[in-house]
Amino acid sequence: MPLSKSHYSVLVIGGGPAGMAAAKTAAKYGVDVALVDEQFQPGGQIYRNVDRSPLPDIDLPGKEYTFGKTEVLSFRQADIDYQPGASVWYLDRDRCVGVLIDGVNHRLSADKIIIAVGAQERPMPIPGWQLPGVMSAGAGQILLKSAALVPGADVVLAGSGPLLLLLAWQYIRAGVSISAILDTTTKINRIKALAHLPRALGAVDYLWKGLGLIRTIRRARIPLFSNVSQLVAEGEPKLQSISFRSGGRDHKIKTSLLLLHQGVIPSLHMAQAAGCGIGWNESQQCWIPEVDSWGQSSLPGILITGDGAGISGARAASLSGQLSGLQVAYELKQIDCKQRDRLAVTLRNAWNRHRSIRPFLDAWYRAPDSYLNPPDETMVCRCEEVFASEIRDIAKIGCIGPNQAKAFTRCGMGPCQGRLCGNTVEQIMAKSRGESVAQTGRYRARPPLKPITLGQIAGSMDPGESNQ
Secondary structure, eight states: OOOOOSEEEEEEEOOSHHHHHHHHHHHHTTOOEEEEOSSSSSSTTTTTTGGGOOOSSTTTTOHHHHHHHHHHHHHHHSSOEEEOSEEEEEEOTTOEEEEEETTEEEEEEEEEEEEOOOEEEOOOOOTTTTSTTEEEHHHHHHHHHHHOOOOOTTEEEEEESHHHHHHHHHHHHTTOOEEEEEEOOOHHHHHHHGGGHHHHGGGHHHHHHHHHHHHHHHHTTOOEEOSOEEEEEEOSSSOOEEEEEETTEEEEEEOSEEEEEEOEEEOOHHHHHHTOOEEEETTTTEEEEOOOTTOBOSSTTEEEOGGGGSOOOHHHHHHHHHHHHHHHHHHTTSSOHHHHHHHHHHHHHHHHHHHTTHHHHHHHTOOOHHHHSOOTTSEEETTTTEEHHHHHHHHHTTOOSHHHHHHHHOTTOSTTTTTTTHHHHHHHHHHHHTSOHHHHOOOOOOSOSSOOOHHHHHTOBOTTOOOO
């Protein structure tokens, strides 16, 4: 059922694996729970539209996708107030929430907030990536799952990370002709990753799955270029070709569609705006929230769970959501400490097993510096059309960090609020100043987290009210 009141014991933000699991677990122990999600169907990106799929064969995206159908169906049956199509634009440390539903601003509050907004793709800025015809691999997968749309001929996939291989595998099963796969993973990454292989064997099923994807790609005889560098998208007024270097040679491929991917990073804007502590994680090359083993952030009553608290994958995200659900049930006195800890043992063991693959994957797919620090002619901020050369120039004249860069260039002040350029600006400034990203710092995030008009703010309502 939709939201019926303005205050809940627990409000979960995000309807992916972690959010659904947290909400279901808390509700199971008698907690008054609501879940708001920007999407119109539960499941997040990984299980998008799984129970109402437009695909002629629901098994096409793979077993991990169909696994989510049970998760979504059990969520729909739980005693939870569920509001899809709800865009959270405001969250503060006092757990006050502003959410847009059908264009109307609603005020909510809760004793406990669980942020479960998941991850976003790490930007992969290359010269020409702003051209029509260049998209992210995640966008390609969204079109597949939400509308059963796949590319025609001549698509090229470039970058690194498990999602790139998975999308190639899904496209092959869908009959898509892939012109080439350009793997930007460096040889040194593979060597360093071997040190983490013994631990990764604790999640050997992930390794077998990855090898299965690679076997399918090789059997399809798709041209596969390794250690790709100097990738450039070319064309006017839209993408017509790409050039790159691989195997000691320069290459050029004609294409009208390039899908880029360079891993995923936590979506942090909401946690940052609320004032939660954030720290730099060198192994994942990104900022992550400071949370304890239950997902509790630095702010009382605000928990962060799933990939939004550090990239671990869908199964681990679901388990972390359950742990956060147990924690809020305990804090709200629905279960005692002994019951919480007893119930958490199996969950935590499974969570640790699924996460045992992460050090190996983080090392293997570590983003190369040449893509984190793109060449001068690369448009870094697509909203304000700011190039990498401009960021380097302001660093040379004394700009001390990303937030001051806004005053110099307006970089990060467009509609995406730095979500697409922040990671790159931080990397460029750190390199230019000869310091670490942790020293350089990050963009500050403030409400509104999503576009909202003054009229919508002025006309805010509590759920259950109606405009007169």
